[in-house]
Amino acid sequence: xxxxxxxxxxxxxxxxxxxxxxxxxxxxxxxxxxxxxxxxxxxxxxxxxxxxxxxxxxxxxxxxxxxxxxxxxxxxxxxxxxxxxxxxxxxxxxxxxxxxxxxxxxxxxxxxxxxxxxxxxxxxxxxxxxxxxxxxxxxxxxxxxxxxxxxxxxxxxxxxxxxxxxxxxxxxxxxxxxxxxxxxxxxxxxxxxxxxxxxxxxxxxxxxxxxxxxxxxxxxxxxxxxxxxxxxxxxxxxxxxxxxxxxxxxxxxxxxxxxxxxxxxxxxxxxxxxxxxxxxxxxxxxxxxxxxxxxxxxxxxxxxxxxxxxxxxxxxxxxxxxxxxxxxxxxxxxxxxxxxxx
Numbered sequence: 001x002x003x004x005x006x007x008x009x010x011x012x013x014x015x016x017x018x019x020x021x022x023x024x025x026x027x028x029x030x031x032x033x034x035x036x037x038x039x040x041x042x043x044x045x046x047x048x049x050x051x052x053x054x055x056x057x058x059x060x061x062x063x064x065x066x067x068x069x070x071x072x073x074x075x076x077x078x079x080x081x082x083x084x085x086x087x088x089x090x091x092x093x094x095x096x097x098x099x100x101x102x103x104x105x106x107x108x109x110x111x112x113x114x115x116x117x118x119x120x121x122x123x124x125x126x127x128x129x130x131x132x133x134x135x136x137x138x139x140x141x142x143x144x145x146x147x148x149x150x151x152x153x154x155x156x157x158x159x160x161x162x163x164x165x166x167x168x169x170x171x172x173x174x175x176x177x178x179x180x181x182x183x184x185x186x187x188x189x190x191x192x193x194x195x196x197x198x199x200x201x202x203x204x205x206x207x208x209x210x211x212x213x214x215x216x217x218x219x220x221x222x223x224x225x226x227x228x229x230x231x232x233x234x235x236x237x238x239x240x241x242x243x244x245x246x247x248x249x250x251x252x253x254x255x256x257x258x259x260x261x262x263x264x265x266x267x268x269x270x271x272x273x274x275x276x277x278x279x280x281x282x283x284x285x286x287x288x289x290x291x292x293x294x295x296x297x298x299x300x301x302x303x304x305x306x307x308x309x310x311x312x313x314x315x316x317x318x319x320x321x322x323x324x325x326x327x328x329x330x331x332x333x334x335x336x337x338x339x340x341x342x
Contacts, residue, residue, distance in 0.1 A: 002342070003057040004118035004322055009047025013058065013118070013326075015319040021115065021123035026072035028126050030082060033138035035117035035340045036061030037322065038146050038173065042329040043262065044112060051112050059340070060086040060110045062117030063132055063141030073126035081132040083141040083297075084117070085149075085290045086110040088125050102287040117142075118317065120342050130293050133301045139314060139339045140307040144296055146288075147173035147337065148305060150260055152181050152296050153288035154235050158258040162186025164232035167211070167222055167250045171199040173337040174237040174260065176310035179208045181296075184304040187233075191225065193218045193246075196332075202309050219249045230255060239263040253278045260285035310337050317342040 001020045004013045023029045041058050043049045051058075063083040066076050076082070088108045089096050095103040110116045110124060132141045151174045160166065166182040168175050171194040182190045183206075192203040195214035204210050209225060211218045223230060230252030236244045239261030247257045248269060259282065269275060275282065299305040315321045317340050325338045 001120040002317055003115070003120070004059075004317060004319055005055040005057050006045060006051055007055045009045070009051070012323045013045060013319055016055070020121045023068060023070045023123045025070050026125050026127075027070050027123050028066055028073050028076055028129055029068040029121055029123050030062070030064040030084065030129075031067045031121055032062055032117045032119060032342050033064040034062070034142040035059040035342070036143040036146065036173070037325050037329070037338045037340065039329050040262070041111070042326045045326055046330070048264070049112075049262075056112075057115040057117075057119050058111045059117035059119070060112065061142045061146040062086070062110070062122060063138040063145070064122070067121060069126070076126060076129060081134065081138075082129045083132045083145050084110065084122070084124050085128045085130060085293060086145060087287070087290075088114060088128055091127055099289060099291050101290060118322065118340060120317075128290070130297060133297060136297065136300050139311050139341065140300060142339060143173065143307055143311060143337050144177075144300060144305075145293075148177035148181070148307070149288035149293060149296055150174055150285065151178035151235070151237070152292055154178065154237070154258040154260045154285045155181055155185060155233070156292065157283050157285050158233045158235065158256040160185050160187060160233050163188055165189035165191075165226060167191040167193060167231045167234045167247065168237065169193045169218075169235060169243045169247050170237035170261065171196070171203050172237065173310060176203065177305060177307070178235055178237065179203055179206055180305050181299065183207070184299050189226070189231070191222055191231065193243075205309065219246050222250045226252070232256070233258070236261050241265050241267040245269065248274060248280065248282060251278065251280045254280065256281045256283055258283045258285050307337070311339055313338045314341055316340070
């Protein structure tokens with residue numbers, strides 16, 4: 001089969017012909033129909049986040065059709081439409097039993113610690129598979145498994161309640177899902193912050209209030225739009241110290257900032273004035289949970305989460321095209337989500 005693989009950090013992905021995966025007990029072989037290109041994949045290619053063992057096939061946003069099942073995976077049959085929770089876990093440790101499988105010590109992430117979906121086929125444990133409703137295109141099903149799922153987890157971690165206000169920093173793949181999911185969960189005011197006019201325009205079509213950070217301090221703009229109160233919840237989905245600080249400063253009394261963006265740099269906050277005095281909270285967001293995915297799929301099935309505007313391009317499984325998209329992600333370009341359809 002064809003597989004687009006990372007051979008060496010800091011270098012372009014390379015197309016290789018390798019054998020299709022051999023599935024073990026409890027596993028399923030999936031024919032890949034769509035694989036999203038995530039900003040994390042650009043980090044992996046660059047070597048900013050370790051990928052092992054090498055060479056490895058990237059791609060952790062995957063949807064497809066069941067090709068073959070092994071013993072212990074009888075709940076699925078060939079032809080079933082599925083999307084994949086990207087963690088292969090033990091299912092038995094205290095974290096897995098509690099439903100917080102992202103902390104499983106033996107967890108292996110598809111596309112980072114085991115071969116992923118930039119290929120014709122991928123193998124994963126049956127417990128990592130979610131049934132994909134016929135109403136949802138494979139391209140959307142793939143993107144939902146990372147960017148949408150992490151956006152929902154961030155909103156859940158921030159304990160968003162109906163009637164509250166939300167500011168979303170970053171209108172890329174995660175942000176375009178986050179603004180829609182915030183509305184689906186009952187937020188009455190949703191602000192989308194970015195510096196890219198194309199992304200702000202796309203978000204405006206979803207009925208949210210765009211905040212152009214390129215035209216002035218977004219914190220001050222949000223304060224003005226909320227009559228000085230600030231927001232109840234702020235999500236930081238970019239991974240920059242500046243926007244992390246802005247997310248915290250956007251909060252009103254007892255506000256919660258959920259930080260999901262990835263950065264190696266520190267941020268500066270003044271505890272008394274910016275956190276303690278208004279009992280604000282700063283919350284870390286790590287991945288997402290398998291138990292959150294059925295609700296996410298249902299939001300998409302009902303049309304409350306529409307990724308048609310978030311998927312800005314569909315490309316073939318081609319080394320030059322995929323490496324070009326990863327280059328664009330490194331530059332924080334206008335594309336929201338690009339999806340590979342092998």
